[in-house]
Amino acid sequence: MVPRVFKTRRLPLPITPVEEFYIEDYSGPPKSLRQGADRWQLTVKGKVDHPLTLNYRQILARPSVKRIITLNCIGNPVGGRAIGNAEWQGIPLKDLIDEADPHFFSNTLIIRAEDGYFESIPLRKARHPGALLATKMNGQPLTLNHGYPLRLLIPGLYGIKQMKWIKEIEVANHRPKGYWHKKGWSKQAKVKIISRIDLPENNEVLRSRQTVIRGIAFAGDRGIQYVQVSIDGEKTWALADLEKPLSPYTWVFWKFPCTFHKPGRTRIAVRAADQYSGLQQDDLRDPFPSGTSGIHRIEVMVS
Numbered sequence: 121m122v123p124r125v126f127k128t129r130r131l132p133l134p135i136t137p138v139e140e141f142y143i144e145d146y147s148g149p150p151k152s153l154r155q156g157a158d159r160w161q162l163t164v165k166g167k168v169d170h171p172l173t174l175n176y177r178q179i180l181a182r183p184s185v186k187r188i189i190t191l192n193c194i195g196n197p198v199g200g201r202a203i204g205n206a207e208w209q210g211i212p213l214k215d216l217i218d219e220a221d222p223h224f225f226s227n228t229l230i231i232r233a234e235d236g237y238f239e240s241i242p243l244r245k246a247r248h249p250g251a252l253l254a255t256k257m258n259g260q261p262l263t264l265n266h267g268y269p270l271r272l273l274i275p276g277l278y279g280i281k282q283m284k285w286i287k288e289i290e291v292a293n294h295r296p297k298g299y300w301h302k303k304g305w306s307k308q309a310k311v312k313i314i315s316r317i318d319l320p321e322n323n324e325v326l327r328s329r330q331t332v333i334r335g336i337a338f339a340g341d342r343g344i345q346y347v348q349v350s351i352d353g354e355k356t357w358a359l360a361d362l363e364k365p366l367s368p369y370t371w372v373f374w375k376f377p378c379t380f381h382k383p384g385r386t387r388i389a390v391r392a393a394d395q396y397s398g399l400q401q402d403d404l405r406d407p408f409p410s411g412t413s414g415i416h417r418i419e420v421m422v423s
């Protein structure tokens with residue numbers, strides 16, 4: 121799993137421009153969609169009373185909503201940039217599922233995409249009030265790289281569940297392993313708490329003893345409760361200031377104004393807590409198999 125990242129600025133913008141948004145897929149955009157979506161259609165089928173087939177025009181004609189949702193790749197390493205935030209527009213997944221009217225005993229959605237990728241999601245998760253079948257990203261039709269004509273977003277889950285180029289949604293009562301799940305990655309793919317230092321950068325030389333440390337923190341749909349920063353080799357921690365997130369499903373920007381007491385090499389670390397499970401733990405630093413919540417540490421030279 122090797123996401124393509126585009127680091128064009130030191131501190132990210134609250135909404136990631138499309139050209140800077142990381143890209144991850146196992147074999148690139150499907151050929152069938154390169155000429156447009158004229159022949160594309162979405163089918164909702166399986167254990168439902170009202171199977172549906174919708175073409176692109178019909179999907180665009182439906183009432184749509186806008187949601188700001190951050191996407192994080194399960195393979196994103198500690199301090200990594202395979203995370204981005206966008207305003208997505210489309211139809212709530214829940215509305216489409218309800219319209220198809222799943223049978224009482226069904227419990228799973230199997231979602232298939234034009235590139236052969238597929239994933240399964242518990243029906244309960246798919247009914248998340250924030251889950252969206254998006255046609256637009258930051259006000260523009262989705263680009264081919266980001267899932268044109270239709271992609272899924274489910275707050276609280278890693279990118280592996282956020283299918284691009286969707287063509288089929290099957291309601292079922294069995295749970296097949298998804299593409300990455302077969303390769304040993306997490307089946308649930310629930311996002312872990314992460315926090316990252318963006319400014320200063322690792323090994324930067326600081327000309328002044330006074331500085332403002334900045335970065336982001338993210339915990340899916342669980343919200344960030346607080347962020348703590350340490351500038352003394354993790355002996356003590358102090359609270360950072362949080363900006364109000366753009367939605368309940370996005371990253372949070374934090375800042376930490378501070379004064380270093382002595383010159384020389386200084387270690388900076390950050391950790392965050394979500395609203396439910398408490399403080400970020402450092403025990404799982406390897407993104408495989410279920411994402412990392414390792415603590416981001418950098419070293420700077422204070423002159």
Ligand SMILES: Nc1nc2c(c(=O)[nH]1)N[C@H]1C(S)=C(S)[C@@H](COP(=O)(O)O)O[C@H]1N2
Nearest residue numbers: 142143144145146193233237279282283284
């Ligand atoms: N159809 C399809 N959807 C996919 C993938 C894929 O390979 N095929 N990769 C997933 C992974 S691993 C991630 S992290 C996100 C990345 O979305 P992005 O490329 O728009 O940033 O897409 C997900 N959706």
Ligand SMILES: [Mo]
Nearest residue numbers: 144193194279
């Ligand atoms: Mo990913």
